[in-house]
Amino acid sequence: xxxxxxxxxxxxxxxxxxxxxxxxxxxxxxxxxxxxxxxxxxxxxxxxxxxxxxxxxxxxxxxxxxxxxxxxxxxxxxxxxxxxxxxxxxxxxxxxxxxxxxxxxxxxxxxxxxxxxxxxxxxxxxxxxxxxxxxxxxxxxxxxxxxxxxxxxxxxxxxxxxxxxxxxxxxxxxxxxxxxxxxxxxxxxxxxxxxxxxxxxxxxxxxxxxxxxxxxxxxxxxxxxxxxxxxxxxxxxxxxxxxxxxxxxxxxxxxxxxxxxxxxxxxxxxxxxxxxxx
Numbered sequence: 001x002x003x004x005x006x007x008x009x010x011x012x013x014x015x016x017x018x019x020x021x022x023x024x025x026x027x028x029x030x031x032x033x034x035x036x037x038x039x040x041x042x043x044x045x046x047x048x049x050x051x052x053x054x055x056x057x058x059x060x061x062x063x064x065x066x067x068x069x070x071x072x073x074x075x076x077x078x079x080x081x082x083x084x085x086x087x088x089x090x091x092x093x094x095x096x097x098x099x100x101x102x103x104x105x106x107x108x109x110x111x112x113x114x115x116x117x118x119x120x121x122x123x124x125x126x127x128x129x130x131x132x133x134x135x136x137x138x139x140x141x142x143x144x145x146x147x148x149x150x151x152x153x154x155x156x157x158x159x160x161x162x163x164x165x166x167x168x169x170x171x172x173x174x175x176x177x178x179x180x181x182x183x184x185x186x187x188x189x190x191x192x193x194x195x196x197x198x199x200x201x202x203x204x205x206x207x208x209x210x211x212x213x214x215x216x217x218x219x220x221x222x223x224x225x226x227x228x229x230x231x232x233x234x235x236x237x238x239x240x241x242x243x244x245x246x247x248x249x250x251x252x253x254x255x256x257x258x259x260x261x262x263x264x265x266x267x268x269x270x271x272x273x274x275x276x277x278x
Contacts, residue, residue, distance in 0.1 A: 001013070001016075001023065001024070001025060001026065001062070001063035001064075001065075002026050002027075002046050002063065002064055002065045002066075002067065003063075003065030003067060003095070004023075004025035004026070004027070004032070004035060004039070005025075005027075005032045005033075005034045005035065006065070006067075007134065007136045007165040008065065008095065008165050008168050008169045008172065009025075009065070009169070010034070010169075011165065011166045011169035011170065012063065012169035012170075012172050012173055013025065013035070013036055013039055014036050015169060015170065015173045016173055016176070016177070017036055017038050017039060019173070019177060021176075021177065022040070023038075023039045023040070024039075024040045024041075024042050024055060024059070025039050025040070025041050025042070026041075026042050026043075026044050026046060026052070026055055027041070027043065027044075028043065028044070028045045028046075029043070030043060031043075042055040046064070046066075046080060047074035047075060047080075048075065049075065049079035049080045049082070049083040050083075052080060052083050052084075053083045053086070053087060055087075056083055056084050056086075056087030056088075056089060057087045057088065058087065058088055059084070059087055059088060059089050060088070060089065060090055060091065061089060061090065061091040061092070061093070061176045061177075062084050062089045062091070062092045062093070062124075063093050063095075063172055063176060064080075064092060064093065064094045064095065064115070064119070065095040066095070066111070066112065066115065076114075076118075077111075077114050077115045077117075077118035077119075078118045078121075078122075080118075081118045081119060081121075081122040081124070082122070084122065084124065085122055085123055085124055089124055090124055090125060091124055091125040091126075091127070091175075091176065091182070092119050092122060092124045092125070092126050092127070093126075093127045093129065093172050093175045093176050094115055094116060094119045094126070094127070094128050094129065095129050095131070095168070095172070096112050096115070096116055096128050096129060096130050097109055097112055097130055097131065098130045098131060098132040098187055098188075098189075098248065099236070099240070100112055100113055100116060100130060101130060101185075101187065101247070102245050102247045102248050103236070103239075103240075103245070106236050107232055107236075108230075108232050108233040108236045108237075109236075116128055125181075125182035125183070126182065126183060127175040127181045127182065127183075127184055127185075127186070128184070128185040128186070129168060129171060129172060129175070129185075129186050129188060130185060130186065130187045130188065131163050131168050131187075131188040131189070132160065132161060132162070132163055132187070132188065132189045132190075132248060132252075133160045133161075133162045133163070133240070133241075134162065134163060134165055135162040135163060135164045135165065135190065135266050135269040136164075136165050136269070136273075137162070138199055138203070138266075138269075138270070139273070139276060141153070141200075141203075141277075142276045142277050145203060145207075145211055145277045146277060146278065148212075149209060149210060149211050149212065150211065150212040150213070150214055151196065151199070151200035151203070151211060151212070151213050151214065152214045152216055152224075153196040153200075153213070153214075153215070153216060153221070154196075154215065154216045154217065154218055154220070154221035154238070154241065154242060155195075155196065155215075155218075155241050155242040156195060156196050156197040156213055156215040157195050157197055158195055158196075158241065158242060158243075158244065159193035159194055159195040159198070159249065160193060160194070160195075160240075160241070160244055160248065160249060161189035161190045161191070161192060161193050161194070161249065161250070161251045161252075162189075162190050162194060162199075162266055163188050163189050163190045163255070163263065164190065164263065164264040164266075164268065164269045165269075166264065166269075166272075167188065167190075167255050167259070167263050167264055168188055170259055171186060171188060171254070171255060171258045171259065174258050174259065175258070181258075186252075186254040186255075186257075186258065187252040187254055188252060188254055188255055188263075189250070189251055189252045189254075189255070189263065190251070190263050190264070190265060190266060191251060191255075191256075191262050191263040191264070191265055192251070192265055192266070193249055193251070194265075194266050196213070197213045197215075199266060200212075200213040201213075202266055202267050202270050203270055203277055206267070206270045206271060206274050206277075207274070207277060207278065218238055218242060221238060222234055222235075222238060225237065225238075
């Protein structure tokens with residue numbers, strides 16, 4: 001699997017290990033910190049299929065999460081999927097994005113659409129996960145909450161059904177291990193629509209202290225995001241946050257359909273991650 005130490009991997013890897021699966025975590029760098037015991041690390045580049053072939057040999061399933069420049073450039077996705085199938089991979093679960101269904105011409109997600117097509121055409125069982133806005137995006141407010149007890153964000157009263165990354169991970173674990181998911185595309189959301197102002201109120205309630213919400217203009221938000229996001233992604237992100245389509249505000253049943261329980265609300269994510277905001 002790729003992305004083993006990220007928002008999703010931190011839940012997915014232990015879930016697979018507890019289920020008795022042999023997990024190989026792939027990264028381009030030497031072994032990252034935070035991998036659970038029993039997880040084997042392999043240094044390889046998912047963007048270079050030649051380095052991946054030895055890692056994929058004998059694997060049953062592949063969890064594919066694109067990171068960094070893989071989202072924008074690199075060799076054809078077909079090369080990686082061919083290497084996976086040649087190595088014995090029978091099932092591929094790809095983390096994609098809801099935008100590929102709601103805004104299918106978005107230039108920022110061209111690469112993800114190419115990977116979706118390659119996964120479906122690979123001959124392996126394919127499962128596509130399309131989450132919406134992540135609850136963990138609220139980590140961007142952690143420092144201002146700690147220092148100023150304030151949340152700075154645009155579009156304060158525009159609500160979206162943010163999804164807990166732990167729910168994404170549990171759906172991925174089910175798709176990797178269980179039968180009955182082949183060929184499915186799951187849109188993953190939370191169980192409620194919630195605005196940035198309401199999210200700030202949830203954080204405030206969990207801390208037991210007042211947290212002020214400060215609404216940014218679109219221009220101010222653009223300038224802030226330009227510090228860490230590619231320019232071609234910023235406007236599309238702000239469009240979703242500020243003028244979501246009806247489909248982007250809809251609550252999907254897919255988390256509950258797969259996990260047989262309701263999706264976690266934003267408040268549960270905050271409770272688990274409260275130390276980041278203290």
